Amino acid sequence: MVCNCTYEESTKYLEPLQEILKNYQTIEKNLVPILQDVQDEYGYLPRDILSEIATYLDLSLSQVFGVVTFYSQFHLKPRGENIIRVCTGTACHVRGGSEVLEQIQEELNIKNGQTTDDLSFTLETVACIGACGLAPVIMINDETYGRMTAEKVLDVLGEYIE
Amino acid sequence: MKEKIYRSHVLICTGTGCVSSGSKNIKHELQDELADNNLLDEIKIVETGCHGFCEKGPIMIVYPEGVFYCQLKKEDVQEIVQEHLLKGRIVDRLLFKEPLTEESIPSYKDIDFYKKQHRIALANCGKIDPESIEEYIANNGYEAAGKALTEMTPAEIIEEVKSSGLRGRGGGGFPTGLKWEFAYKQDSDKKYVICNADEGDPGAFMDRSILEGDPHKIIEGMIICGYAIGADEGYVYVRAEYPLAIKRLQKAISNAEELGLLGDNIFSSGFNFKLNIKKGAGAFVCGEETALMASIEGKRGMPNPRPPYPAEKGLWGKPTNINNVESYANIPHIIAKGAEKFSSIGTENSKGTKVFALTGKIKNTGLVEVPMGTTLREVVFDIGGGLTEGKKFKAIQTGGPSGGCIPSNYLDLPIDYDSLLEVGAMMGSGGMVVMDDSTCMVDVARFFLSFTQSESCGKCTPCREGTKRMLEILNRICQGEGEQGDILLLEEFGHHIKETALCGLGQSAPNPVLSTIKYFKKEYESHIYDKRCPAGVCSELSAAFVINKEECVGCGQCVKVCPVDAVIRDKEENYSIDDNLCISCGACAQKCPVDAIKQG
Numbered sequence: 154m155v156c157n158c159t160y161e162e163s164t165k166y167l168e169p170l171q172e173i174l175k176n177y178q179t180i181e182k183n184l185v186p187i188l189q190d191v192q193d194e195y196g197y198l199p200r201d202i203l204s205e206i207a208t209y210l211d212l213s214l215s216q217v218f219g220v221v222t223f224y225s226q227f228h229l230k231p232r233g234e235n236i237i238r239v240c241t242g243t244a245c246h247v248r249g250g251s252e253v254l255e256q257i258q259e260e261l262n263i264k265n266g267q268t269t270d271d272l273s274f275t276l277e278t279v280a281c282i283g284a285c286g287l288a289p290v291i292m293i294n295d296e297t298y299g300r301m302t303a304e305k306v307l308d309v310l311g312e313y314i315e
Numbered sequence: 316m317k318e319k320i321y322r323s324h325v326l327i328c329t330g331t332g333c334v335s336s337g338s339k340n341i342k343h344e345l346q347d348e349l350a351d352n353n354l355l356d357e358i359k360i361v362e363t364g365c366h367g368f369c370e371k372g373p374i375m376i377v378y379p380e381g382v383f384y385c386q387l388k389k390e391d392v393q394e395i396v397q398e399h400l401l402k403g404r405i406v407d408r409l410l411f412k413e414p415l416t417e418e419s420i421p422s423y424k425d426i427d428f429y430k431k432q433h434r435i436a437l438a439n440c441g442k443i444d445p446e447s448i449e450e451y452i453a454n455n456g457y458e459a460a461g462k463a464l465t466e467m468t469p470a471e472i473i474e475e476v477k478s479s480g481l482r483g484r485g486g487g488g489f490p491t492g493l494k495w496e497f498a499y500k501q502d503s504d505k506k507y508v509i510c511n512a513d514e515g516d517p518g519a520f521m522d523r524s525i526l527e528g529d530p531h532k533i534i535e536g537m538i539i540c541g542y543a544i545g546a547d548e549g550y551v552y553v554r555a556e557y558p559l560a561i562k563r564l565q566k567a568i569s570n571a572e573e574l575g576l577l578g579d580n581i582f583s584s585g586f587n588f589k590l591n592i593k594k595g596a597g598a599f600v601c602g603e604e605t606a607l608m609a610s611i612e613g614k615r616g617m618p619n620p621r622p623p624y625p626a627e628k629g630l631w632g633k634p635t636n637i638n639n640v641e642s643y644a645n646i647p648h649i650i651a652k653g654a655e656k657f658s659s660i661g662t663e664n665s666k667g668t669k670v671f672a673l674t675g676k677i678k679n680t681g682l683v684e685v686p687m688g689t690t691l692r693e694v695v696f697d698i699g700g701g702l703t704e705g706k707k708f709k710a711i712q713t714g715g716p717s718g719g720c721i722p723s724n725y726l727d728l729p730i731d732y733d734s735l736l737e738v739g740a741m742m743g744s745g746g747m748v749v750m751d752d753s754t755c756m757v758d759v760a761r762f763f764l765s766f767t768q769s770e771s772c773g774k775c776t777p778c779r780e781g782t783k784r785m786l787e788i789l790n791r792i793c794q795g796e797g798e799q800g801d802i803l804l805l806e807e808f809g810h811h812i813k814e815t816a817l818c819g820l821g822q823s824a825p826n827p828v829l830s831t832i833k834y835f836k837k838e839y840e841s842h843i844y845d846k847r848c849p850a851g852v853c854s855e856l857s858a859a860f861v862i863n864k865e866e867c868v869g870c871g872q873c874v875k876v877c878p879v880d881a882v883i884r885d886k887e888e889n890y891s892i893d894d895n896l897c898i899s900c901g902a903c904a905q906k907c908p909v910d911a912i913k914q915g
Binding site for chain 1: 517520557558594595616680681712759762766770900
């Protein structure tokens with residue numbers, strides 16, 4: 154354990170993980186689904202949790218780490234409460250997606266890939282959301298917002314800013 | 316079980332496109348409105364998958380008349396209920412208007428966008444409730460699986476698929492029947508069937524629409540494939556960015572299991588088949604079949620050299636058949652209607668239809684399914700309605716990051732696998748992005764290459780290093796630091812990477828660059844030698860914008876959009892642009908209602 158917490162604290166911290174692991178057999182093919190569930194639960198993939206998973210599946214930590222860093226969906230750092238995904242796919246690109254991105258960066262004062270200090274927003278770009286008919290498109294959490302412009306995006310953000 | 320009969324069915328599209336345009340609100344409003352008028356017993360609301368015409372969403376179709384309402388707002392619902400559903404009068408103002416004639420068209424069958432389409436893979440999309448297995452079965456669903464499992468031998472099925480001429484819809488175009496035959500001939504205690512739904516090409520969303528709109532068709536196609544090659548287990552690998560598709564497919568699988576269409580002894584034929592969903596985790600390269608299998612196994616999704624092909628050594632070393640979503644979606648039709656009917660459509664070497672995702676600077680964006688051999692002109696101008704704001708067609712990009720840009724002199728090219736390859740593009744998964752003269756081709760090439768470069772898995776050197784070097788050159792060119800010899804160097808890199816990269820991602824990564832050099836060399840040259848971007852996209856190379864005083868109507872909209880306050884209004888209400896401040900972003904020109912602003 155890297156942290157300094159007591160035995161009780163760490164057991165409590167690992168409880169949700171143990172619940173998740175119960176659903177999976179100890180075979181390598183379950184690594185990705187376990188990581189997905191764990192990230193849904195914890196919001197990101199803490200190092201301590203990764204060692205627990207490695208032990209459970211009888212893999213080395215470096216193998217687990219290799220898989221985590223390969224897929225863009227997995228995150229090793231805490232993320233914001235709201236995840237903004239700006240599509241930079243072809244259709245969005247030709248219809249002005251980059252201006253929308255710039256506007257968000259300016260408004261939230263973070264760059265692509267960063268999280269606001271108060272952990273309320275994380276800004277990411279994605280290659281294609283698959284809603285090209287509505288380009289340019291952004292997603293906030295699971296909601297898709299189409300036909301964005303630099304002005305309209307401010308209204309959308311407003312709904313999430315407290 | 317007696318189903319209740321309704322006098323009218325109102326279909327509301329709940330595909331991702333329409334949902335984000337607000338179709339869920341329309342549905343709730345309609346439900347309230349029907350309840351207020353005591354119509355819930357007479358009129359049924361059906362949530363359907365994608366109609367393909369996402370541009371015009373939210374979409375509603377009222378049956379039995381088949382009236383097509385589009386771009387609905389919450390406030391419109393009351394009028395539809397009062398006028399149409401109660402009094403039988405069609406609400407003209409909410410109908411689709413033909414872009415050229417402004418004529419309203421009541422029936423969706425008469426709209427040009429649909430008229431020229433031929434729907435096989437998308438036949439049920441937008442017509443049935445994707446979450447109801449009963450509706451699928453009522454539309455002859457699982458009939459083909461029944462026929463295959465009870466009346467046909469595996470060899471007969473493979474023969475049928477072979478003679479249909481179906482080729483892989485994922486882009487490569489390998490004959491599907493032949494692929495099945497390879498897997499069939501392998502002797503093994505365990506085989507797998509995989510459906511590749513890791514649709515990663517930016518600009519393509521047909522697989523998503525099929526999974527969201529007609530998930531049972533994929534299940535049926537995979538059952539038939541499993542029986543034909545002798546596999547008892549299948550995986551659908553769906554990208555995690557498609558939550559709705561995963562949800563609907565999950566529901567479809569459980570419903571099929573409940574009815575005994577999946578599981579043991581299907582149709583009392585002794586054939587068992589189990590289907591699993593595997594959620595991707597965000598890696599474009601996993602669309603490559605060997606990488607996809609590594610990902611299912613729980614490893615980093617990196618490709619492996621072929622041979623051995625998946626048909627010999629696939630998932631966990633067992634013989635495996637992998638096809639794309641759209642390929643499986645064609646199978647039930649081929650088995651039920653026969654290979655001959657399928658192969659009567661299309662060109663000599665490309666049979667059947669293909670779904671394209673039509674996007675970019677075009678009026679009618681959306682999903683279209685057309686017979687192979689349809690020309691680009693028909694797709695862009697007849698179905699797509701031409702370009703937005705009367706702009707001039709410059710190029711069409713097909714095949715996503717693996718494809719190329721096709722210039723206007725090939726507009727009459729009949730689309731099939733081979734014709735596209737000949738002009739340096741490819742079918743790919745079927746993305747089609749239309750570009751007008753405000754699109755910079757060097758920037759487009761850079762865009763695609765930066766995509767493939769960042770998605771390169773890093774396993775082989777040509778792709779990992781080569782695409783990076785090419786991207787550096789393109790970045791330089793777009794920033795005005797291009798040098799003599801850059802074009803040659805790009806071509807040389809491109810050809811080497813094509814020949815030596817390990818997998819399809821790397822081998823096709825240079826295509827967007829090579830095809831734009833081939834057809835739009837002048838644009839590269841003016842970036843490098845004249846330090847000028849003709850389309851006015853690359854800001855370092857763009858001249859300031861100028862307002863034509865004769866045409867200006869003085870509306871002042873350009874002042875509002877200019878991000879650097881470069882538009883000046885003098886005492887006589889004349890507008891002009893300060894060329895020292897102008898950053899050539901083009902926002903004013905886009906906003907101008909009379910096209911009075913041009914690049915100087």
